[in-house]
Amino acid sequence: MNINDIAPDLLGLDQNGKEIRRSDFPGKKIALYFYPKDMTSGCTAQACNLRDNYSELLSAGYQVIGVSVDSADRHKKFIEKNTLPFPLIADTDHKLVEQFGVWAEKSMYGRKYMGTLRTTFIIAPDGRIERILTPKQIKTSAHASQILSE
Numbered sequence: 257m258n259i260n261d262i263a264p265d266l267l268g269l270d271q272n273g274k275e276i277r278r279s280d281f282p283g284k285k286i287a288l289y290f291y292p293k294d295m296t297s298g299c300t301a302q303a304c305n306l307r308d309n310y311s312e313l314l315s316a317g318y319q320v321i322g323v324s325v326d327s328a329d330r331h332k333k334f335i336e337k338n339t340l341p342f343p344l345i346a347d348t349d350h351k352l353v354e355q356f357g358v359w360a361e362k363s364m365y366g367r368k369y370m371g372t373l374r375t376t377f378i379i380a381p382d383g384r385i386e387r388i389l390t391p392k393q394i395k396t397s398a399h400a401s402q403i404l405s406e
Contacts, residue, residue: 257356262383263288267321268345268352271331276343278383281319285386286379287403290358292372294326294334294344302374302396303340309400310341316404323347324372325359376403 257263267276267288278286289306291299306313306320313320320342326334331344345352353359353372362371374394378387389402 257377257385257388259385259388261385263377263379263385264355265383268323268347269328270343270345271328271335273328274343276321276345278379283317283381284319285317285381287313287318287320287376288323288356288379289320289374289376289399290323290353290356290372291374293324294330295337298374298396299324300334300338302394302399303334304338305397305399306342307338307340309404313400313403318403321345323352325350325353378403 263278265278267278270276291302293299303322310320322342322344324344325347327348328346331346334340335344347353350359356377358373358375359370360373361368374391376389376394377385380386387406393402395402
């Protein structure tokens with residue numbers, strides 16, 4: 257997905273098996289953030305920063321939705337442990353990560369593997385992708401302010 261592309265309406269199923277649709281949030285911008293894995297330090301820092309600034313994001317007209325390829329059960333534990341107020345899509349079939357182009361080869365300690373690139377898509381109320389925060393741009397401990405600074 258690129259700037260000005262129209263995001264799909266059906267985004268996926270959340271931690272409770274509920275369908276999450278773009279159209280569920282009329283008039284709101286959606287901060288759809290893709291992250292590698294629940295319970296890891298960077299992903300926890302990012303989720304907690306969004307949690308801590310959630311009311312500010314809501315006031316600015318944003319709905320936050322997280323996405324990773326973890327299972328719904330793992331998402332539930334992550335939400336419970338960190339008291340996250342926003343839904344997490346369990347993209348276990350990799351449909352959304354592939355559709356948005358964030359499933360890619362990564363490398364750690366010389367080992368290559370497939371994984372999710374930490375990326376945030378700002379989706380305008382009309383469904384257009386308005387802005388993309390790339391893996392190199394995202395600061396996990398200050399992500400909310402990055403979303404809010406347009």
